[in-house]
Structure formats: structure tokens, C-alpha cells
Amino acid sequence: MSGFQLAVRLASEAARALDDPARAMAAQAWVGGGAPAFAAELDRRRRALAAALEAALARLADEGDAVPSLAGPATYLGAARGVFAGVEPAQLHRLVNGLAAAADELPRAAHSLGAPGVAAIGVWSADRSDDLRRRLALIQRDDAALAPAPLVAFGLYGGHAPSPAADLLTRAAAGDTGALARLLDLQRRAADPTLAARVNAWWRLLDPSSRDRALTSLPGLGLLDGLPAAVRDRANRALLAREKTRLAVLLTTVPADPHLRLTWPGFLDRVLHELRHVQAIEDGLAAGGRNGRPPALLLSFDTRALGQAVISFGDPDAADRVVAYVPGLNTRLASFGGDLNRAAVLWDQAHYFAPGQRIASIAWLGYRAPQIDWQLNVPGRSVAADGAAEVGARSLVSLADGLRASHDPSRSAKLTVLGHSYGSLVTGKAATLRSGGFADELVFVGSPGVGVRSAEELGVGPGRVWAGEAPGDFVADLARFGNDPCDTSFGARRFGTRGGSVFGAHSSYWDDDSQSLKNLANIVNGNYHKVSR
Known part of the structure; x- marks a missing residue:
């Protein structure tokens, strides 16, 4: 393998250094508060990293050597940007560790390829990793109440924003079918891009008995976007079976009122x-x-x-x-x-x-x-x-x-x-x-x-x-x-x-x-x- 091919391999690996942190952000490691600005900065750094590595390869290339494009999307089903605020500790750990790994890898790649711009991105990764690690340590002290499930809001990252969905979800958990109907109406209007994330957080924070009670007392629960697909399937199949039984009974029921018989x-x-x-x-x-x-x-x-x-x-x-x-x-x-x-x-x-x-x-x-x-x-x-x-x-x-x-x-x-x-x-x-x-x-x-x-x-x-x-x-x-x-x-x-x-x-x-x-x-x-x- 030629020296240039080795350089291409090294640059290709370095170009992916910030992909996992980007995926961690999309996996709701941090939503709300300063998250949108951080996510935008992370995306800019990813693009700058690819550009710096391509420039380094262009300087190393001999006549006839093709410099590959290193820019590429980190594809994911990412969290919606909105007013809902919270963190998911496991994914935040992933974000912190991914940034720390980039801070370790990028200076070495910068030295090997002669790319000082890559080293600067490594310094940025180290600073952000240290900052987020300190924040995470503060909310996970021994005397702190730890999050039992994802998407719990913490003051250090921005608290919950007011939303009519919060009260409706609380009432729905108690079996209030009217609250569920209002949630489905909010869903049809699609005005709140965070509604599905709130529904998902609500469900994941319910204890098993509360989940079973909701499935039993809320026939239309499976219609809510944001619930796990397997939960929706279970609830909707049960509702479909009840509808089939109800309709079959109606076929065999003749109204006593003669006026109704006309219709x-x-x-x-x-x-x-x-x-x-x-x-x-x-x-x-x-x-x-x-x-x-x-x-x-x-x-x-x-x-x-x-x-x-x-x-x-x-x-x-x-x-x-x-x-x-x-x-x-x-x-x-x-x-x-x-x-x-x-x-x-x-x-x-x-x-x-x-x-x-x-x-x-x-x-x-x-x-x-x-x-x-x-x-x-x-x-x-x-x-x-x-x-x-x-x-x-x-x-x-x-x-x-x-x-x-x-x-x-x-x-x-x-x-x-x-x-x-x-x-x-x-x-x-x-x-x-x-x-x-x-x-x-x-x-x-x-x-x-x-x-x-x-x-x-x-x-x-x-x-x-x-x-x-x-x-x-x-x-x-x-x-x-x-x-x-x-x-x-x-x-x-x-x-x-x-x-x-x-x-x-x-x-x-x-x-x-x-x-x-x-x-x-x-x-x-x-x-x-x-x-x-």
C-alpha cells in the first residue's frame, strides 16, 4: 500500500471521529436548553473536520492521486428540536465519551497528516467533553435523585417548558379517556413538534402497573404517536378485536322502536x-x-x-x-x-x-x-x-x-x-x-x-x-x-x-x-x- 493510500485510510477514520457524538445528540442525549446551539456547533465542526482532512490529502497527493470526499451524513432518527428540555444519562455518557475519544484521536491524525486545523477540532472536543462531564457529575451525585428513565429534565440543561400535554398525560395515566381524546386532538393539529417526545417520555417513566392500567382503561391509547411500536400494536389489536365484536353484535340486534326500523x-x-x-x-x-x-x-x-x-x-x-x-x-x-x-x-x-x-x-x-x-x-x-x-x-x-x-x-x-x-x-x-x-x-x-x-x-x-x-x-x-x-x-x-x-x-x-x-x-x-x- 502506498503512502498516499495510508494517508487516505487515516483521514477517512479521523473524519468519522465526531459521528458518534452526533448520533448521541440525535438519540436525545440532550434536548432543549442549550442543546440546539451545541448540536449546530457539533455539525459545523464535523464539516470543518472533513474539509481540513481533504485539504491535507490534497497537499500530500501526487499527480494522478484522487482525493476522496470525506463529508458524509451521520444518519439517524434524531430528536425533534423544540421547547421540551431534558437529558438521557446513558446517551449523555455516550456523547461525553465520544468527544473524549475524538480529542485523543484527532491530534495524532493532525500530526501524521500535517493538518493543524484538525488538531484545533480535537482541542474543541476535549473542552466540550470536560464541560459536559462536569455537568453530568453534578446531577449524578450520590445525594441526587437519579433519572429512572430517559428524557427527564434537569435544571443544568434547561427545565420543562409549559405545555398542555403535561397535565393531559398525567390525567391519561389515571385512566381519563377525555384527556386521551384531547391529546389525540393535539396530535392531529401537529402544532407541537415535541408532543411525541413527551408521550414517549411519559410512557417510559410509568411503572409496569401504571402501564397495564393505561392499556386496560384507555382503548385508544395505541393511536398516540410516540409510544413504542410494539405497545401500539398490542393496544390497537385489542381495540380492533373489540370493534369487531361490537359490530358483530349490532348485526344481530333489531331495534324495538318501529321508527328506527325504517332506517x-x-x-x-x-x-x-x-x-x-x-x-x-x-x-x-x-x-x-x-x-x-x-x-x-x-x-x-x-x-x-x-x-x-x-x-x-x-x-x-x-x-x-x-x-x-x-x-x-x-x-x-x-x-x-x-x-x-x-x-x-x-x-x-x-x-x-x-x-x-x-x-x-x-x-x-x-x-x-x-x-x-x-x-x-x-x-x-x-x-x-x-x-x-x-x-x-x-x-x-x-x-x-x-x-x-x-x-x-x-x-x-x-x-x-x-x-x-x-x-x-x-x-x-x-x-x-x-x-x-x-x-x-x-x-x-x-x-x-x-x-x-x-x-x-x-x-x-x-x-x-x-x-x-x-x-x-x-x-x-x-x-x-x-x-x-x-x-x-x-x-x-x-x-x-x-x-x-x-x-x-x-x-x-x-x-x-x-x-x-x-x-x-x-x-x-x-x-x-x-x-x-
């Missing part, structure tokens, strides 16, 4: 409609655990009206790669099987390409999608307007907040949101609602526009927006809601979509053995060099 046929139709929705959810859950797939988890559902459901193939809390698929026009729970299959086959393909990765593929029908029916021109329901997307975006933002809050803080992960057709508009609007904190990556297929003129406005960073358009997909040519994501001027990275159905172009992106499905799987896995253009 009985219509009432029975509604009951049968909801029972079909229950069956659709059960069929979707049964698709998990087959052919090597992980079990399916029921994260949310609603059997009323057009119906809603959120089902994940794989546990998103323990996954390395999480993808949430957002469907579009004409999607309803009664016909959700096709969309569930899209999430399932995307899991299959991603797992086939990367069997060592932990993958969770979510089918998200968490909004009332526009329908081709008598409501086509009704404001807020029409596919020609963005009213349904505005409402859906808030629910989608809440899902992302919850995925970040409940994800295992000891594991790094990447969240990709995949919007199809009108669902791409929902996704685009959600990204702008949580600019910089919604997802790590966005993918649009068959998009009529995503509500903005350029990829930069979506706030996920350069090179993190992808777009695909199948030949013959007329919806993707409409550009009804802003610039076409596949237009060069939009700034997205385009990927190939050949090999799908010739006739159903708009729905061909998940066809077996298609170029588009393979590319989607490689994007989810982060294998960008394998994505065909």
Missing part, C-alpha cells in the same frame, strides 16, 4: 362497511410473517367512513432503515390491500439486496385521500385542490415525530418517506411543516407536484430528494401543484423506472423485477451507487 337497512350497511374495513386490516396484518417477512405491526386505524390504517412490516423502533409509503388518489381502507402489498414488496426487495439490514416498511393511510366520486368538486376533498393534503400533512408529520421519539436511541437509522401520486403532495407539505426535522430522505413517484418549486425548499438537504416517472404516466406530467419533481430545474435526483407495466404506468413502480422497485430498494438501503439513472 335499519342503511344502518346495517354502515355496520357491514366497517366490518369489511376490519377484515381489510386483518388481511394486511396477516401478510406479515410470511416468506421471511417480519411480523406486521398495527400502528393506527379507523374503520369509520373511508377508513384509515397504518401498518408496518418490521419494527420501526429497532430498524436501521425505515420507509413510510404515502398513497394517493382513490385510496381507501376497503381497497388498501394493494397499497399494503406495495409496502410489503418494497420490504422484500430491500431485504433481498441487504439481508443484514433491519428494515421497517410502513404503509401509511393516515388521511382521507381524494376520491373520484360525487365529492370530486367539494373543497377539502377534491384531487384538484390541496385541502386534503394540508390535513394529511399534519398527520404525516405526527407519524414522523413519533418514529423519531420511539426509535431505539442506541441504534442509528434513516427515515425515508415515499410519496406516490397525490401522496407526494401530502409528503411535500409535511416536509415544509417540519423543515429540517421531518425525514432524512424524500422519494416521489408519479407526482403531480409537491407544493414547492424546488427540492431545496423541502429542507432535507442536498441530494436527499429523489424523483421517478414511468413512461406514459400522465399524472406525473400534470405539474398541478408546483414544479414537476422530475424536471431538471426542480433539483431532485432522478432514477430509472423501466420494466413496469406498459398500461398501468401510474401504478407500475412496484411491479416485480422492475427497475423502479430495485431503485426504490437501493435508495431505502442507502446504496446510492447502485441506483440506475
